[in-house]
Amino acid sequence: MARSITNSAPTIRDVANLAGVSIGTASKALNGKGQLKATTRLRVESAATQLGFRPNELVRSLLRGRTYTVGLLADDFVGRFSMPLLAGIEDTLADAEISVFLCTTRENVELERKHISSLLAKQVDGIIVCGHRSDPRPSIDIGNRKTPVVYAYGYVDDGKTSCFQVDNADGARKATEHLMNVGRKRIAHIGGPWSWRDAQKRLQAFITTMQDHHYEIPENGIVGGGNWDARWGYQAAHQLMANHSDIDGIFCACDTIALGAIDALRELGRTVPDDVSIVGFDNWDAIALNSHPNLTTIDMNFHQLGVNAGRALLEMIEHGENVPHHGVVSLPCTLVIRDSCGAPTP
Amino acid sequence: MARSITNSAPTIRDVANLAGVSIGTASKALNGKGQLKATTRLRVESAATQLGFRPNELVRSLLRGRTYTVGLLADDFVGRFSMPLLAGIEDTLADAEISVFLCTTRENVELERKHISSLLAKQVDGIIVCGHRSDPRPSIDIGNRKTPVVYAYGYVDDGKTSCFQVDNADGARKATEHLMNVGRKRIAHIGGPWSWRDAQKRLQAFITTMQDHHYEIPENGIVGGGNWDARWGYQAAHQLMANHSDIDGIFCACDTIALGAIDALRELGRTVPDDVSIVGFDNWDAIALNSHPNLTTIDMNFHQLGVNAGRALLEMIEHGENVPHHGVVSLPCTLVIRDSCGAPTP
DNA sequence: CTGAAAGCGCTAACAA
DNA sequence: TTGTTAGCGCTTTCAG
Numbered sequence: 239m240a241r242s243i244t245n246s247a248p249t250i251r252d253v254a255n256l257a258g259v260s261i262g263t264a265s266k267a268l269n270g271k272g273q274l275k276a277t278t279r280l281r282v283e284s285a286a287t288q289l290g291f292r293p294n295e296l297v298r299s300l301l302r303g304r305t306y307t308v309g310l311l312a313d314d315f316v317g318r319f320s321m322p323l324l325a326g327i328e329d330t331l332a333d334a335e336i337s338v339f340l341c342t343t344r345e346n347v348e349l350e351r352k353h354i355s356s357l358l359a360k361q362v363d364g365i366i367v368c369g370h371r372s373d374p375r376p377s378i379d380i381g382n383r384k385t386p387v388v389y390a391y392g393y394v395d396d397g398k399t400s401c402f403q404v405d406n407a408d409g410a411r412k413a414t415e416h417l418m419n420v421g422r423k424r425i426a427h428i429g430g431p432w433s434w435r436d437a438q439k440r441l442q443a444f445i446t447t448m449q450d451h452h453y454e455i456p457e458n459g460i461v462g463g464g465n466w467d468a469r470w471g472y473q474a475a476h477q478l479m480a481n482h483s484d485i486d487g488i489f490c491a492c493d494t495i496a497l498g499a500i501d502a503l504r505e506l507g508r509t510v511p512d513d514v515s516i517v518g519f520d521n522w523d524a525i526a527l528n529s530h531p532n533l534t535t536i537d538m539n540f541h542q543l544g545v546n547a548g549r550a551l552l553e554m555i556e557h558g559e560n561v562p563h564h565g566v567v568s569l570p571c572t573l574v575i576r577d578s579c580g581a582p583t584p
Numbered sequence: 585m586a587r588s589i590t591n592s593a594p595t596i597r598d599v600a601n602l603a604g605v606s607i608g609t610a611s612k613a614l615n616g617k618g619q620l621k622a623t624t625r626l627r628v629e630s631a632a633t634q635l636g637f638r639p640n641e642l643v644r645s646l647l648r649g650r651t652y653t654v655g656l657l658a659d660d661f662v663g664r665f666s667m668p669l670l671a672g673i674e675d676t677l678a679d680a681e682i683s684v685f686l687c688t689t690r691e692n693v694e695l696e697r698k699h700i701s702s703l704l705a706k707q708v709d710g711i712i713v714c715g716h717r718s719d720p721r722p723s724i725d726i727g728n729r730k731t732p733v734v735y736a737y738g739y740v741d742d743g744k745t746s747c748f749q750v751d752n753a754d755g756a757r758k759a760t761e762h763l764m765n766v767g768r769k770r771i772a773h774i775g776g777p778w779s780w781r782d783a784q785k786r787l788q789a790f791i792t793t794m795q796d797h798h799y800e801i802p803e804n805g806i807v808g809g810g811n812w813d814a815r816w817g818y819q820a821a822h823q824l825m826a827n828h829s830d831i832d833g834i835f836c837a838c839d840t841i842a843l844g845a846i847d848a849l850r851e852l853g854r855t856v857p858d859d860v861s862i863v864g865f866d867n868w869d870a871i872a873l874n875s876h877p878n879l880t881t882i883d884m885n886f887h888q889l890g891v892n893a894g895r896a897l898l899e900m901i902e903h904g905e906n907v908p909h910h911g912v913v914s915l916p917c918t919l920v921i922r923d924s925c926g927a928p929t930p
Numbered sequence: 931c932t933g934a935a936a937g938c939g940c941t942a943a944c945a946a
Numbered sequence: 947t948t949g950t951t952a953g954c955g956c957t958t959t960c961a962g
Contacts, residue, residue, distance in 0.1 A: 246649070247707070247729060249829040249939055260949045272942095273947060290727040295705040297645050297939045300954050303592070305642065307706075310686070318870065328688055332695075337702060340656070340686040342674055349678075356683060359641040360653075361593075381636045383593060480598070484936060494874050501876050504850075524664065528814035528840050530847050572839035595955055606933045611957060619931060643955045646938050932961075938955105945950070 248289040257285040269291070299361065299399040308551065309339045309357035311350065311378065313392070314370040318522055319540060321370055323390055326544020334552055336363070354378055358385065364551045367391060372403055373435045386554035390547040391540070393566050400554070404546045406436050409536040409571030410443035413489045413517040416534065416573055418451060420517050421583035422487030425453060428474040428499060429462025430491040437462065440491050440519065456482050466491075473500025479506055486514055487579075493518040493525040496533055500578070511580035521574050531577035543569050594635040596672020603631040610724050614639070645707065654897065655685045657696065657724065658714040659738070664868055665716045665886060669736055673712055680898055700724055704731065705857065710897045711926040712736060718749055719781045732900035736893040737886070739912050746900070746910040750892045752782050755882040756789035759835045762880065762919055764797060767929035768833030768861050771799060774820040774845060775808025776837040783808065786837050793910070802828050808837075817844025825852055829918035832860055833925075834841030839864035839871040842879055846924070857926035877923035889915050 254264035257281060257294040266272040267282035268291075285291075299305040308331060328338055339362065341353040358363060358380060365385060367378055367438050369392020378387060393401035417425050427444045430437035441462065448455050460483045464470025471490060475498065478485060490496035496518035500510050508514050510531060518526060518535035526533040546569065553561050602608035605628060612618040613628035614637075645651040654677060658666050674684055685697035687709065697875075703711060704726060709732060713724055715738020723740040724733060739747035763771050773790045776783035787808065794801050804827045810816025817836060821844065824831060836842035842864035845857050854860050856877060864872060864881035872879040892915065899907050 246703075249942095251939075261939090262941085262950070263948055266948085269941080275947060278947080290729075292701065294646075294707060294939055295702075296642050296651065296707055297954085298941080300640075300642050300646070300939090301941055303954085324686075325688065328686060332687075335702070337684045337706065340674060340684045341678075342671065353678075355638065355643075356681070358593075360683065361640060361642050383636075394854045417772045468876065472876065494870075498876070503611055522870070524840075524868070525874065528807075528843055528871065530814065530818065530844070540638075596957095597955075607956085608934070608958080609932055612932085615957080617958090621931060624931080640955055643938085644957080646955090647957055649938085931962105934960085936959080937957095940954090941952105943950105943952085946948085 244377060248291045252289055253282060253285045253291050255364035257282040263270040295401055302364055305361045306336050307362050308336055308364045308366060309341055310360045310366050310368060311341050311343055311353060313345050319370045320368055322540040323544040326541040327366055327548045329546030330545045333449050356379060358383055362477040363555045366547055366551055371434055386551055388547050388551045390543060396562060400550050401566045402543050403566055403568045404538045405568035406439035409519060410440040411570060412448045412573045413519060413536050414444050414447040416517055416579060417487035417515055419491060419582045420515050420579045421564050424456050424484050425487040426456055426459040426485045427493050428471060428479050428488060428490045430466050432462055437491055444489055454483060466494060468494045470496030471495035472502045475502035489517050491519055493520040493522045493533055493535055497525055497529050500529060512579050515579040517579060534576045535574055537572045537574050538573035539569055539572060594637045598635055599628060599631045599637050602846030603628040650705045650709055652682050653708050654682055654710045655687055655708045656712050656714060657687050657689055657699060658690050659691050660716040667713055668886035669714055669890040672887040673894045676891045676894030700726060702906055704729055709901045712893055712897055717780055717782055732897055734893050734897045736889060744909060746896050747912045748889050749914045750884045751911055751914035751916050752785035753789035755865060756786040757793045758917060758919045759865060759882050760790050760793040762863055762925060763833035763835060763861055765878050765928045766861050766925045770830050771833040772802055772805040772824050772831045774817060774836045774841050778808055778811050783837055790835055801912060802831060812838050812840060814840045817841035818848045821845035821848035834860060835863050837865055839866040839868045839879055839881055843871055843875050857924050861925040863925060880922045880925040881920055883918040883920050887919060
């Protein structure tokens, strides 16, 4: 009755009072510690449920020196890449009963600093820094704290930080080889902006894969320097076909570029996949599944990347500095076959 | 020196020791409270910076009865709609120095229950429930707690809950009127799945807008029942044009449907926007900006919706139950003009 | 102007 | 088997 007056959460003292035991006894009963008479335990438990009692995690954290809380620093929260990454991280941490503080930094250094400071003050057990491209970045400054930090998609080049990356070379190789497997001979590449490490890696791997399999790269068969969008893909495909009407396969550096390329090819009277096979990169549902035909593309396994990053952080949290850091680990990609390449030749 | 041995965060006691004052004095100095000799204050401050001291928020929260923390319950975190919504919420709360716990529930009731329980135990100041469609939903169960809760995109139909919704009717009206403004006479509608309230509202508003302006709806000029994807848009446009080769404007219930419709029209030899004008709905960048031509579409102002939801929650947190609840508020949409409709007729 | 001490809600050690 | 108490790190009275 008395409780219904106040609107603050019931405390263990309330439970103890209702059950007619001491506060220490109530604690033991609720945590299953020590030796208690079964009836007492029951009495306490029913008092607790009756009151809807949940121990205040703030206090428990204070006592345990752990908050079961981590911070997620995302530089580009609304970006398409972050989403499965965040989902993977959240899945893994939720399994470990850990809650995630979401902090979006929009590549604003000052904002990042504030968020970090706030996270540290809130005593998070660890921090995950999430990027949206594979270029190197400075490590975050956590002062003299020993809070574990891992990086996901975006890495710190100091040789002593755990970073989880996409293996762009692996993906590009799989894309290129798939074009070979469906019987394409004159294979071209439409690249992204060369300032991005991701674009560079995909290009390099395209070249080495072609060489490894003794395929000749068509002259001017590599075009790049545009943006990651359909407009560039459209323009690039036109440029490409103007030089080489015999191109029969194109590895595009991303799905939106592939979308634009398909559009251009249709204008030129080439059908995909009958005349030309197209492979994208990203497996971005929004594009790959709404393209016509649906895109064969490379999945970067971001969900798994998030899972790995989450697991690594958990290890560091639970085993402290005894855990050897992972260094930069690159996760392989997966080829997702849909309709833009046609069937493999036997 | 002593401090460099331990790796836990410096406490106010450490600061007080270093400054040679009592712990109470240190607190006053750091919080600018009470009367202190300037030199003492300075001594404490420099000790604090030297140690990199940040007060433990856990403890402060315990003392203040507020954690400066809210929970974000998202049923569909990876959905395209949640993103700007979350960004708006986070922006608003970050301004108020509030951190956000991200909880994705994947429409899993058990998971939702666990998350809520955990949030409550962590003493969050409030909870925002984020949906991805405007259909009604049950309210979350927070027991006898008085924690403020608001709903964003998805609402509770009990007349006493603050819910923030998209005004689908407003958006559909603007879309339809724009088609009229560019001079279209034979206007059709491709709807989404009728089981979605969003699809129903858009349809209804299309009809009333047409009637209000004394436009005749072409017979069989409304097709619906497919999914929210390009495949359906493609199919529906074919169906539509088979009956009515004179259709010159189509209001599509979403951007992906519009993408598919454009594709179909091109196959039929109709160019967009010269022969037929197309308006989408969502202003989903991924689609609208990568479509060819770029889509004229309706923006649901999700960012603003998130901002409003965040602000409402803040009010409730700061003014308790004295704040009148907002009820269900619907925010207007915005027409975004790009290239799929052509220029307005004067 | 500064120090001492109580107490937030809970756990864990120690008494009884 | 149960009760008592110290203390986590900080703020806030109340003495000095």
